[in-house]
Amino acid sequence: MLVQPYLMFEGRCEEAVEFYKKTLGANVLALMRWKDSPDPAMCPPGADPNKVMHGRLRIGDTELFVSDGRTSGTPRFEGFALSIEVDNATDADRKFHALAEGGQVFMPLDKTFFAKQFGMVADRFGVSWMIYLP
Numbered sequence: 001m002l003v004q005p006y007l008m009f010e011g012r013c014e015e016a017v018e019f020y021k022k023t024l025g026a027n028v029l030a031l032m033r034w035k036d037s038p039d040p041a042m043c044p045p046g047a048d049p050n051k052v053m054h055g056r057l058r059i060g061d062t063e064l065f066v067s068d069g070r071t072s073g074t075p076r077f078e079g080f081a082l083s084i085e086v087d088n089a090t091d092a093d094r095k096f097h098a099l100a101e102g103g104q105v106f107m108p109l110d111k112t113f114f115a116k117q118f119g120m121v122a123d124r125f126g127v128s129w130m131i132y133l134p
Helices: 013-024 089-100
Strands: 006-008 027-033 052-059 062-067 082-085 104-110 117-122 128-133
Touching (some): 013 027, 013 052, 013 089, 089 117, 089 128
Parallel strands (some): 006 062, 082 128
Antiparallel strands (some): 027 052, 104 117, 117 128
16 A cells, blocks of 8 residues: 655646745656646636646655646645654754745754754645654
């Protein structure tokens, strides 16, 4: 069994994809727009047909699914965080600060009793991330 996160950016998906390419080295494996569907009824009423219906990103060894969802304009990412385990302090620092740009730091990147470095941040889209250096 494989469980994969599916993030709905409610109209900001393409912006998020570009952000994750820049900050995390994400590779775009697939990107389909509402206009690409053979069934025009698939597009939510009033939605821009150029918005992302479905996308697939690879970040490291993990794949994420992404979409503009119902394009409500209000993404809500609550009750979970995506965790990134890094190999060194330089990578931890780079990823943490890149994700924090335009976002909100919940716990600064620092040494803890369980990790050489650990920090929690929500990026500019509201997605919570934990950076972990064991």
